[in-house]
Amino acid sequence: MSLRANGKTPKKARNEQDPIEVYCRIRPLPKDRTQSCAQAVSQTEVRLIPTQYHCGNKYFYDILPQGCNAAKMNHATETSHFFEHVFDRGANQPDVFNRIALPLVENFIHGKNGLIFAYGITCSGKTFTMNGTSSDIGILPRCLDVIFNSIGSFMAPQSTFIPDKVNSFEICNIKQDRKSANEKKPSSIRVNTLKNQADFGRDIKRIYDDTKITNADEDNVYSVFVSLVEIYNNYVYDLLEEPSNDINKSKLPNSKILREDLNHNMFVSNCTEVEVRSADEAYALLLKGQQRRRVAYTRLNHESSRSHSIFNIRLVQAPLDVTGLDLIRDKNRMAVSQLSLVDLAGSERTIRTNSDGDRLREAGNINSSLMVLRKCMEILRDNQAKGSYTMVPYRDSKLTHLFKSFFEGEGKARLIVCLNPLADDYDESIHVMKFAEVTKEVVVTRAKEIDIAEGLMPGRRKVADAVAERGFTDESGDEIALTLGPPFPNYLLSSADDEKILSILMKFLKDRFTNRQLLNNERKRKRNVKLRQQLFRNELIRVEGEYNAMSKNLNEFKAEVSNKDREVQSLERKLKNASEKIELLQKNIEGFETSNRELELQLIEHRRMVEDEKQERTKLKEAIRGAVFQERDKWERECDKRVKASQLQMKSKLWETDEKLRLLKEIVESTPTKRKSVGVNVLSSIDKLEEKERKRKSSESSADVDENSISITRKSVRLAGRTPVMKSNVYHKMLSRPRHELKFYECSVI
């Protein structure tokens, strides 16, 4: 995007750099839709709210639309995005133009390059913003209007500058009178007369922008050239190229190749560049080209642009010479500036647009070229920020290849991010925002001030116009008006007193004498005028010298001031960036603080729950301990009871044994007769005793498993709230344990 003054690019002489300014325009919601995901919170901030629901003047919150990736991944959070300026839904076309494009048009007229490109998803309003409609014109026609309002009266004669096919211009050497040439109709191009307009766009009825840039250099002459290309399926097509007279008119136009000029600027080779002499003429060409642009119906946009469109306006200017009548035909004094207006095709998801066949292929190409654009921007940004030299893959797509000159040259670039606030577009809008974030960190070298009129007195055009207006005649004309009079009359005297002839002669001589005196006076006057003119010229030369010295000083001063301005601007930018970052950080801090507070509350709640649980456990332990004590007590009593019972048994056994022994002794000590009866008695007694003994044993063995004790143990276990039913073998084990182990055993079972 470098300035081709002198046909040379001061490419490497890096001067100040400006970041690409990124603007955002939010289009209104379609009438039948209410769910919105974007909101302009200030003049510089847009918030993407995935769950917002817009109804009337209010915003409600609702679930995300189905199928939305953010919803699926559950990461949909509110995000803030900052821009140079945000145009909300109510912004009108003049506002957008005045803020974004007007400063670039002013620069363009002063010989500096500019680029405005619109980026966004399909149906987000890119074409509307760039071209608009005839009743609500967009940036492009407004640029044309302002250019011609500002320099229309300083146009160079038609064909003064001729494109040389290698991206520069030749100056035509045939001298034409500036004034009369301006009135001539161009030969190859139709001018904007009603008659000729009929050829171009009979029914062009549109509104006009009356803005005029008043500080255009009127001592220059200008010519405006336009070209329109589209990049479709990664091929470049010339939209202003007249179709050949081929019989097969339906044949597709030939694609063009990109070439690099001597100054390393990319250009479309053999592209039609038309010299235009009015905004209407240029607008008609735009309409004509637009008709050839590839648009198609998709589910999301009835007239979706399927290609990237690039409208180039080139302004050639050269200074007037000292007479103010003709331009200086010196290429070194010629300056060329370019204003490129780019309407990118919309990024889209093929699923949503229901694309197939050709549409699918187009969408693939559109998306891949936009992806390459984003990749180039990322690498450029990294290279610029880190001072690295990673190769930028400009050549990966025709779009970026052509854009190379914009990003690596000199000028100003502005990006318009068009946003469709529809909630359905949330996922894609997030990607657009990411592209914007990257782009605003890329810097472009600022164009230098041009000085093609160096050493020439300003006001040359005015002086020449004034001279022409007063109608001064040239010197020869004056001489004719001031002759001595008619030739001598007949002065032959017929006699000495021929009074009649003498009187005629005397009158004639008197007239001649008067005329002679008049002539002498006029000559003197002219000499005086010439002297005065000479004096004036000398004075003029002196003043010009002074003026040059002063303007040199002024330029130095201006350069100093503009350096300071740049410093101030860069500081302001830094300040702005810093305050944006601070704002973001503050928001983050607020977010963190809120979540911290929430976490603290959760922690307190948690601690309270833990405390409650602890208390519960202590209570439970105490209950268990009480139950264990009770059980132990019962068991002790039971054991005592059993010990006593077994002692009693033992005693009864002893008694029985003693009884048996006593009976035996009785038998042994009795007489033989008695012995038989005693023996029978003893035996029956012994049988009774044995029977008693057996009964006791059987009752003892059944008493071994004491149901009572089991129920007690069960009861104690239930009390502990653990095992509702304990297997009987456990109890058997318990019962078989010695008493001192019982406590431990109970605890372990519990």
Ligand SMILES: Nc1ncnc2c1ncn2[C@@H]1O[C@H](COP(=O)(O)OP(=O)(O)OP(=O)(O)O)[C@@H](O)[C@H]1O
């Ligand atoms: N700011 C706006 N105000 C009113 N209408 C708008 C606005 N922006 C867009 N529109 C309307 O929305 C529709 C789609 O806009 P447009 O064609 O400009 O979208 P696009 O981004 O160029 O889409 P694509 O990339 O598919 O070409 C058009 O009918 C247009 O009139």
